[in-house]
Amino acid sequence: MLNLALSPRVANVVSRLPVAPPSLAFCAVANRLLWPALQTLEWQPLVGRRYAIRVKDLGLSLRFTVKATGFAPDGGSPDLTISATARDFLLLLGRREDPDTLFFSRRLVSEGDTELGLIVKNLLDALDPEAVLNRLPAPLARLAQRLMAA
Amino acid sequence: MSLDLVCPAGSLVSLKAAVDNGADAVYMGFRDNTNARAFPGLNFDEAQAAEGLRYAHDRGRRVLLALNTYPEPESWSRWTGAVDAAARLGMDAVILADAGLMRYAVKHHPKLRLHLSVQGSATSYEAVNFYREHFGIQRAVLPRVLSLPQVENVVKHTDAEIELFGFGGLCVMVEGRCLLSSYCTGESPNSAGVCSPAKAVQWKDTPTGLESRLNGVLLDRYGKDEKAGYPTLCKGRFDVAGETYYAIEEPTSLNTLDLLPEMQKIGIAAIKIEGRQRSPAYVAQVTKVWRAAIDAVRKNADTFQPTPAWQAELNKLSEGQSHTLGAYHRPWK
Numbered sequence A: 001m002l003n004l005a006l007s008p009r010v011a012n013v014v015s016r017l018p019v020a021p022p023s024l025a026f027c028a029v030a031n032r033l034l035w036p037a038l039q040t041l042e043w044q045p046l047v048g049r050r051y052a053i054r055v056k057d058l059g060l061s062l063r064f065t066v067k068a069t070g071f072a073p074d075g076g077s078p079d080l081t082i083s084a085t086a087r088d089f090l091l092l093l094g095r096r097e098d099p100d101t102l103f104f105s106r107r108l109v110s111e112g113d114t115e116l117g118l119i120v121k122n123l124l125d126a127l128d129p130e131a132v133l134n135r136l137p138a139p140l141a142r143l144a145q146r147l148m149a150a
Numbered sequence B: 001m002s003l004d005l006v007c008p009a010g011s012l013v014s015l016k017a018a019v020d021n022g023a024d025a026v027y028m029g030f031r032d033n034t035n036a037r038a039f040p041g042l043n044f045d046e047a048q049a050a051e052g053l054r055y056a057h058d059r060g061r062r063v064l065l066a067l068n069t070y071p072e073p074e075s076w077s078r079w080t081g082a083v084d085a086a087a088r089l090g091m092d093a094v095i096l097a098d099a100g101l102m103r104y105a106v107k108h109h110p111k112l113r114l115h116l117s118v119q120g121s122a123t124s125y126e127a128v129n130f131y132r133e134h135f136g137i138q139r140a141v142l143p144r145v146l147s148l149p150q151v152e153n154v155v156k157h158t159d160a161e162i163e164l165f166g167f168g169g170l171c172v173m174v175e176g177r178c179l180l181s182s183y184c185t186g187e188s189p190n191s192a193g194v195c196s197p198a199k200a201v202q203w204k205d206t207p208t209g210l211e212s213r214l215n216g217v218l219l220d221r222y223g224k225d226e227k228a229g230y231p232t233l234c235k236g237r238f239d240v241a242g243e244t245y246y247a248i249e250e251p252t253s254l255n256t257l258d259l260l261p262e263m264q265k266i267g268i269a270a271i272k273i274e275g276r277q278r279s280p281a282y283v284a285q286v287t288k289v290w291r292a293a294i295d296a297v298r299k300n301a302d303t304f305q306p307t308p309a310w311q312a313e314l315n316k317l318s319e320g321q322s323h324t325l326g327a328y329h330r331p332w333k
Helices: A008-016 A020-038 A086-093 A101-102 A114-126 A129-133 A138-149 B012-020 B048-059 B073-089 B097-106 B123-133 B150-155 B178-185 B255-265 B280-299 B308-317
Strands: A050-055 A059-069 A070-073 A079-084 A108-112 B003-006 B027-029 B060-067 B093-094 B115-116 B139-141 B161-169 B200-205 B210-213 B218-223 B238-240 B243-245 B253-255 B270-273
Touching: A020 A059, A020 A070, A020 A129, A020 B161, A020 B178, A050 A086, A050 B012, A059 B003, A079 A086, A079 A114, A086 A101, A101 B280, A108 A114, A108 B200, A114 B012, B003 B012, B003 B161, B003 B210, B003 B280, B012 B027, B012 B048, B012 B280, B027 B048, B048 B060, B060 B073, B093 B097, B097 B115, B097 B123, B123 B150, B150 B161, B150 B255, B161 B210, B161 B255, B161 B280, B178 B210, B253 B308, B255 B280, B270 B280, B280 B308
Parallel strands: A050 A079, B003 B027, B003 B270, B027 B060, B060 B093, B093 B115, B115 B139, B139 B161, B161 B270
Antiparallel strands: A050 A059, A059 A070, A079 A108, B161 B253, B200 B210, B210 B218, B238 B243
């Protein structure tokens, strides 16, 4: 199993970062990895809504919106907030856990527009993991695969 | 042929997960209310369905299309269009509930194999044989209301193959006749394709617990460490005569691993896994366990014992607190 517990000192530093830099970084990565893969699916319902991803144990909040051109940071009041620990988010990304399972066991919390939450969940489920990993430079893709298989 | 493993797919990724982990057949739906998992972002358009069929057929597996809701007069052509698409795509079977649609399929696509959906609510061999005689259905999926001896009685008196649910979320067991959700939302699963339309569902964390509501009607309030369930009216806790409890049905998952040897003996053609709304991770994990279990039963039914590891894996994926053998097992009968 992954051991992603961070020392309290690191968590403390991360939680004090202003909202924008992590959200900016997230959007940059998402635009490079997720956006091209999303184009093969019905991504249009995501546009114009605001999202927050809360990584509870890191005290980290990623705030963004989706435009017709891609992900962009946006600190406005979110339509959908999804919260979980860093480890659970990684398990979800690696498809090692089922979101409904985490939801039933209260490890994944979704607040706001339920229909939008379901659209996001189903889009992420439908993403081809190969298509996402192929966007990464080879050494990084190998690292990601190792992390997910850990 | 017996104990075919039939697994759910809500996306191409899930379909591949099912095939890769040993499903004999995968069932899917189109991206509209012609099937009973009409959730936004879920299911297949025609191009994706074609790719899924290719993937499965290349590996010697089959694909079934669920067209298991009831058409309404003004949108009849959407359902017949879906039957036409199934035939055009080369689906191995369509799973139908509506007799009018069966008639259409027989008339226009006589070679298309028909399965009677659980939504058709056929619980007796007379009902199954009616559909067989009139529309030539090859298989019937039985509602989860019969005990195994009752299932055996159906199998003995029909030529149609019988498919049973083996694992997954349990329905209130009046499949095809349930109107509960329309009490809150005006939409029943039989015509709109979902028990609780997502647009009518609200989740809210309150000081007294996590609340789920359907169009404002409080369904349940989960304490801090209580497992949550799907927000359907049938699985809510209600105040009845001063007592608050699961007045209709407790959220629980069906798990019939223990009954596999008996199901094989009776001559069950296929075992169905519920959950087209679940993720590829669920499909992969459940399919893997059931593949191993069915292989073990086929090898030696007398010594078959579900392993603790299988049960633990399935329990983890369950809705609600527990799993059950459902109506199949009634020791008092």
